[in-house]
Amino acid sequence: MKELSKKYLVFVIGLYFLAAGVVLIVRSALGTTPISSVNYVLSLNSSLSLGTCTFIINTLLIIGQFWLIRNNKSKRDIIEILLQLPFSFIFSVFIDLNMLLTNDLHPSNYGMSIALLLVGCLVQSIGVVLEIKPRVAMMSAEGFVKYASRNCNKEFGKFKVYFDVTLVTSAVILSLILSQRVEGVREGSIIAACITGYLVSFLNQKIMTQKTLHKLRSIIIR
Structure with a gap:
C-alpha cells in the first residue's frame, strides 16, 4: 500500500510538471501543444479559464472512451477510465494555478519566446515521464487514443498522430x-509537437530510469 501511494504521488507530481510545461508554452505566445490547442482556443474566446476548458474537454474524452468500449468492456477498462476523472480535475487545477503564478510572465522579444517555449517543452517532457513511469493511471487523451486505436485495430503511435492532427485542425477551425x-x-x-517526443x-x-525513479520515491516518502 505504501509503495502504491508513492507511485500515485509521483504520478501527481508528473501532472504538475505537465501542467507547468503547458502553461510555459502558452506564455511563450507562440501557440500551445496539440493536446491543449482546442482547450486554449476555447479559453481565449470565452470567460472560462484554461484549466476549466481543459477539464471540460477531458470529461468529453472520458465519455468518448465509455462509448468506444460499449461493446467490449471489462471491469479493468471501466476502473481505468473512471480513475481519469479525479486526475483530470487535479491537472486542471494545476493549470490554473500555474497560469496564476505566471501571470506577469511576458517575453519581451522573439528570442525570449523561443527560450520559454523550449523550457516549457522540457518541463512538459519531465511531467510526461513522471506520469508514465509509475503505471498507475493515464490521462484522458492517452486513454481515448488507446481505446480508439484498439477499436480501429490501429497502432497506438500512428493513431496518436492522427489524433493530434485532428485536435490542431479543430482548434484552427x-x-x-x-x-x-x-x-x-x-x-x-509545431515545435512542441516535433521535439517533445524526442x-x-x-x-x-x-x-x-526506474532506478532513478525508485530513489525519487524513497526521498519523497521515507
Missing part, C-alpha cells in the same frame, strides 16, 4: 469561427 482569425496555434505548436524518449531511457 474553431478559432476561425469564434474570432475570424487563427489564435492559439502558431509555430510553437525529449520524453531521452529522459525516459537515459535520465529518469
Whole structure:
C-alpha cells in the first residue's frame, strides 16, 4: 500500500510538471501543444479559464472512451477510465494555478519566446515521464487514443498522430469561427509537437530510469 501511494504521488507530481510545461508554452505566445490547442482556443474566446476548458474537454474524452468500449468492456477498462476523472480535475487545477503564478510572465522579444517555449517543452517532457513511469493511471487523451486505436485495430503511435492532427485542425477551425482569425496555434505548436517526443524518449531511457525513479520515491516518502 505504501509503495502504491508513492507511485500515485509521483504520478501527481508528473501532472504538475505537465501542467507547468503547458502553461510555459502558452506564455511563450507562440501557440500551445496539440493536446491543449482546442482547450486554449476555447479559453481565449470565452470567460472560462484554461484549466476549466481543459477539464471540460477531458470529461468529453472520458465519455468518448465509455462509448468506444460499449461493446467490449471489462471491469479493468471501466476502473481505468473512471480513475481519469479525479486526475483530470487535479491537472486542471494545476493549470490554473500555474497560469496564476505566471501571470506577469511576458517575453519581451522573439528570442525570449523561443527560450520559454523550449523550457516549457522540457518541463512538459519531465511531467510526461513522471506520469508514465509509475503505471498507475493515464490521462484522458492517452486513454481515448488507446481505446480508439484498439477499436480501429490501429497502432497506438500512428493513431496518436492522427489524433493530434485532428485536435490542431479543430482548434484552427474553431478559432476561425469564434474570432475570424487563427489564435492559439502558431509555430510553437509545431515545435512542441516535433521535439517533445524526442525529449520524453531521452529522459525516459537515459535520465529518469526506474532506478532513478525508485530513489525519487524513497526521498519523497521515507
